[in-house]
Amino acid sequence: MSGFASAARAGLDDPQLRRNLRQATTTIRAKRDAAVAEVDDWEGLRTAGAAIKDAALLALDAHLERLEANVVAAGGQVHWARDAGEANAIVTALVRATGADEVVKVKSMATEEIGLNAALAAAGIAAYETDLAELIVQLGDDRPSHILVPAIHRSREDIRALFERELGETGLSTDPAELAGVARRHLRERFLRVRVGVSGANFAVAETGAICVVESEGNGRMCTTLPDTLITVMGIEKVVPRWEDLGAMLQLLPRSSTGERMNPYTSLWTGVTPGDGPQAFHLVLLDNGRTTALADAIGRQALRCIRCSACLNVCPVYERAGGHAYDATYAGPIGAILSPLIDGFERHATLPSASTLCGACYEVCPVKIDIPSVLIHLRGRVAREHGAPPSERAAMRAMARVLGTRRKYELAQRALRTAGRPLSRDGRLERRLPGPLKPWTTFRDLPAPPEQTFREWWRSR
Amino acid sequence: MRVALFVTCLADTLSPAVGRATVELLERLGHEVVFPEEQTCCGQMHANTGYPAEATALARRFVRVFGADDHDAIVSPSPSCVGMVREQFAALARAAEDEQLAADAAALAPRVHDLSELLVDVLGLEDVGAVFPHRVTYHPTCHGLRGLGLGDRPLRLLRAVRELELVELPDATTCCGFGGTFSIKNADTSAAMLTDKVAGILRTGADVCCAGDASCLLHIDGGLRRGRAGVRTLHLAEILGAT
Ligand code: SF4
Secondary structure, eight states: OOTHHHHHHHHHTOHHHHHHHHHHHHHHHHHHHHHHHTSTTHHHHHHHHHHHHHHHHHTHHHHHHHHHHHHHHTTOEEEEESSHHHHHHHHHHHHHHHTOSEEEEOOOHHHHHHTHHHHHHHTTOEEEEOSHHHHHHHHTTOOOOSSSOTTTTOOHHHHHHHHHHHSOOOSOOSOHHHHHHHHHHHHHHHHHHOOEEEEOOSEEETTTTEEEEEESSSHHHHHHHSSSEEEEEEEGGGEESOTTHHHHHHHHHHHHHTSOSSOSEEEEEESOBTTBSOSEEEEEEEOTTHHHHHTSTTGGGGGGOOOOOHHHHHOHHHHHHOGGGGOSSSOHHHHHHHHHHHHOSTTTTTGGGSOOOOOHHHHHOTTOOOHHHHHHHHHHHHHHHTTOOHHHHHHHHHHHHHHHSHHHHHHHHHHHHHHHGGGEETTEEOSOOOGGGHHHHHHSOOBOOOSSOHHHHHHHO | OEEEEOOOHHHHHHOHHHHHHHHHHHHHTTOEEEOOTTOOOOOHHHHHHTOHHHHHHHHHHHHHHHOOSSSSEEEESOHHHHHIIIIIHHHHHHHHTOHHHHHHHHHHGGGEEEHHHIIIIISOOSOOOOBOOSEEEEEOOHIIIIISOOTTHHHHHHHTSBTOEEEOOTTTTSOOSOTTTHHHHTHHHHHHHHHHHHHHHHHHTOSEEEESOHHHHHHHHHHHHHTTOOOEEEEHHHHHTOO
């Protein structure tokens, strides 16, 4: 047992985590279902969303160049980063050039992906997360476990203790409003002091150069408007061709992610405006494995993802194992396909198998990513290119040979019955089986092979 | 009507009662059942575990065995295997650039039905004349629910069964954790999912948990029995076949 299977055990054995996840995902699922049911033609909207992202991906280079030209024309600067190292070096140099030694950040999966906070820390620059859940993760020196709610694994009691320890508060209750108030006071002081903001992007519009960030708390808007310098790190797949594409995207995203008709804060900016907002704007376009993913004809649809996290919230595997079991920036169903595609199979070879292919993720995905099909495809890539266990390969080949002819198949049925007979009692196998079926029979009874197969009955009647 | 039965390798070998009930039910309704004895397996396990070459060979075999037109429809008591034939054969053919397989699969796809589809859509039946005096809860398996979109067809069939008391399963649409080789590779997570499914079944107070897929039932039944829960599992065909 390795990879996901063993990493999952910590989550499975943690009753607090299981309860938190169950409660949180059940609530958000109900909200999402209600918000989606309000839309007359949700299916049509999904189809439109998928088409918009596909159009962007099919001519990604052209759209990115157009985006670059328009960002520059609006007074911004564009930087291209092939991988995490390049992106971190660019951001570090940009912050240094301002003379600042601290930045405020709006929640960003892209900077999480490249490990920006650690890179900045190594350069003597402090990065302050301002999204409440990100702040909780950062204060606890923890890892995010959900795309949208990074601290979903934390209870209110955890958070109370954390705030008392890290923010020097005393006598706090577990009242969410009180805890949010503490965070607000703590963050306000930083918003007003820090001169550099770092953000991600939900969308970027090629034809206008506009960048779009959606959020719930307003802290992101503080980060993108109060500092003198704004640095946005954006995965190259976030570009959409036209302004009007946002129309579909901004309906799909909030309903899928938080179950709201519209998220409370949608910030859009184009370059810089003299006398208003940051006076220097840098856009870092991050590849970091995305063009590799694009080369995979079946896997590339994962790049449509708008990080709504709906697939996590419906995934029965995620709900039980928790986000840390994926040991990757992106957890849940989308993480199981995106992580190997952009970050390689070495660390993530077991993720495509961390699913029952139940299809709940595909059903909710607002941009119709066929996650089950991609999982199956990636399992094939693992088996072919990345060394599936030799025992598995041998078993699959042997089984295919047996199933390849009627004679061998019927012989195998009889052999199974003969082997099962001494092991069974009352129609069940008495013992836990050795070998590959051991894990199965650890938790479940297997029926003894019956005295007559169906085909024997058929012939006998 | 002449119906060819695709019984699936798992049901054939481990749950023969499901196949027997399907035959008896269809014959009772006045149809003729044929069983192409050359059949073995649709290749679902190979396809889903990441062995498309092996799966493609089994798919070719399948379309050969069931390609004959000496029957009007093909029925299977397993939505996941029906989905394999209907959806995944085409994908395998595309990947292997096998035009013959693509054409054969396309010809076969509209003729392959899950049992509840055959009864409700093709034969226009809801009441099949069954009697089953027990308290029953129904688990809609993932491939039936989302893959084939069976909707409430199985429930309509169950509601028409005389003396059957149907009770709703909590979190019915959540996967039971089987997932073929998932239950071997991720046995602990699978067990956690199964435990929750079993807990839901027990909360209904039902005597019987019914589902339309023999493979998921094997898993759920294994969990119920290991816990000595005293609840039986039955395939939809077995309940509809009861008189
Ligand atoms: S894969 Fe789809 S459902 Fe999952 S986070 Fe991305 S857009 Fe949302």
